[in-house]
Amino acid sequence: MKKEPVHVVIGNELVRAAHGLSLMEKRVLMLAITKLDSTAPALPANLVSRITVKELITQYDIDEKIAYSQAKAAIESLMSRYIRVKNNGIESRMQWAGQSNYKSNEGWLEIEFWHRLAPMLFELKNHFTAYKLSRVSGMKSVYSWRLFELLMQFKRTGLLNIPIDDFYHAMDAPESLRANFSNLRNRVIEPAVKEIREKDGLLVEWEAIKAGRKVKALKFTFPTEQSLKLDTEPKSEPSAKRATTPAPASPKTEPSVLSLAEIKSRLESARALAALANTSIETYLTERDRTAIKYHQLTI
Structure with a gap:
């Protein structure tokens, strides 16, 4: 039986936010998000997601010898991670998780997402981004993953125009990379574009938009794709959680x-x-x- 693809579905506000995550933390969180029903109401019970270490190993091709210790470390460190959201000049900080659990002898991890994230994870009808987790499973850089998410927000148009300050924010770029665009280009943009092209096959092109000698924005172009349509109608079968419907x-x-x-x-x-x-x-x-x-x- 063919395995159904798992999708990450998150609100666009979350896509544009600064995530503050390591690669392993990102892997754990995004796999946990695939377990959520993004069309469901934000009830307390729906905020909890459980994944297994075996799922992490299978999804990301992690060496089993180190997978359990990495998963345990990630679930512990996630409690101190937060996202930063910019809105109308105000930067808000929110925790990713309100609680986390790890049962070593059974090999499962449980995350209760922070309740203030609910509008970005549940009852999503518009203004959301969706992509198959398998498309980013092989990526070794958080920068590549984050750029891919930004691109997927505009998959129908194949064009991402982003002010440079917003790009810094979304990438969690340190001050050393913000001070010198050459460093940002060599350490973030070009490696990320290269990995996306190699691992996913998405033919991304980019250019810097300048005002005088200063870079003001970045422009990314790529082939258009159909958007995922969330099925909000009653389901006759539990497995029909999400479906891709041609526009x-x-x-x-x-x-x-x-x-x-x-x-x-x-x-x-x-x-x-x-x-x-x-x-x-x-x-x-x-x-x-x-x-x-x-x-x-x-x-x-």
Whole structure:
């Protein structure tokens, strides 16, 4: 019987946040999140997720000799980890977990997610990001994983325009990398893009957007993908937790042209970046964008 793929489904606010996690902590948390039902209400019982060390070994191809000690260390350190969320100039800090349990003789770990994270994990109908955990299972860098998550937020448009300060924040980049863009490029961006291309096959391209000599934003382009649709209807079978449904084609839009919603979203992002960098919006538009603008008779 073919194994169903497991998906990570999280709110976009959580995608953009600073996670403050090591690679093993990230692996434990994201596997735990795949056990949650993102369409369910945020009841206390739903905040608890249990995974096994054997699942960690299988999912991430971890050496069994060290897997148990690494899992135990990760579940302990997660209690002191927190995320940082920026909203309207205010930075908020929240714990990842309210409680964690580890039963060594049975090899399972249990996480009770902090209740204030509930809006980013439950009752998700819009503004969420979803991806198959298997796509990042082989990654050895948290930077690669985090960049992949940022890209998946814009999988339908294939374009991520992100102000450099927001990128620093999402990557948890230390001050040594913020002070010198060459260091950020050589130690974070290029290795992350390279690993994503090698491990997942996603053909990512990137460029720095400058205002004068200073980098103001980063632009990533990649092939578009269909978004995961969460099934919020009653299920006849428990296994039908999440399903991928092809997005219906717009009757007014040619398959090769971006939809009206997609190009409006890209225009909004381009305008914001142009204003930030005090430069022309044309800098942030691709040829595909211009084709869609003309097709939908929009004005720049």
